[in-house]
């Protein structure tokens with residue numbers, strides 16, 4: 001049974017200047033991350049306009065992701081960036097279905113699933129985001145919500161090899177209110193069971209389910225120690241040097257494996 005490689009994504013969101021980008025990349029390039037071919041897969045996601053710059057400067061053992069792409073082939077869609085363009089620029093990853101886009105830009109689960117399916121057909125790897133709001137958690141519907149979001153994707157794809165599932169409870173994003181390790185584990189375990197029953201046992205076993213929402217250098221180790229937490233999608237802290245500590249939390253996993 002192949003272990004799931006720890007995955008740490010840095011979602012820079014709509015932040016930064018060219019100068020900031022250089023500083024962040026310098027910190028990453030100088031970081032001494034645990035090797036034997038790095039125990040974590042590290043992917044940073046700058047805004048579109050900085051993708052080329054970051055790709056050019058970033059160490060080769062880390063990769064880049066776009067934060068979105070258009071739902072199908074490019075064309076007359078002003079302001080959009082197509083999956084083909086990302087492939088053309090050799091950007092290997094894309095984040096899709098982030099809750100900020102779902103909530104602020106009205107992206108439905110079906111629309112997100114169409115994007116995921118199309119991006120995969122173009123050869124992109126996808127960080128697919130799901131997560132419940134505070135109201136949904138308080139109403140006890142967390143598992144139903146994340147299962148429905150996952151189902152929408154599962155119905156439109158057949159190969160999960162290039163998917164990382166990011167569980168990001170909306171109430172934990174940018175709030176400083178991180179899910180407890182037990183809360184994260186409970187949902188990740190539920191999602192793995194859902195994949196087991198509704199997709200396949202091997203997809204459940206091999207798909208990385210990562211946690212996002214107020215992860216920082218101080219809380220990452222406890223979260224990483226949970227058996228079904230396979231890494232993180234980090235917002236605010238990915239712009240700071242503590243992102244390196246979050247990458248290093250992968251060692252918790254390798255030492256407990």
Ligand SMILES: O=C(CO)COP(=O)(O)O
Nearest residue numbers: 011173174213214235236
């Ligand atoms: O939305 C997130 C990552 O995609 C999480 O953001 P924060 O880490 O800032 O809470």
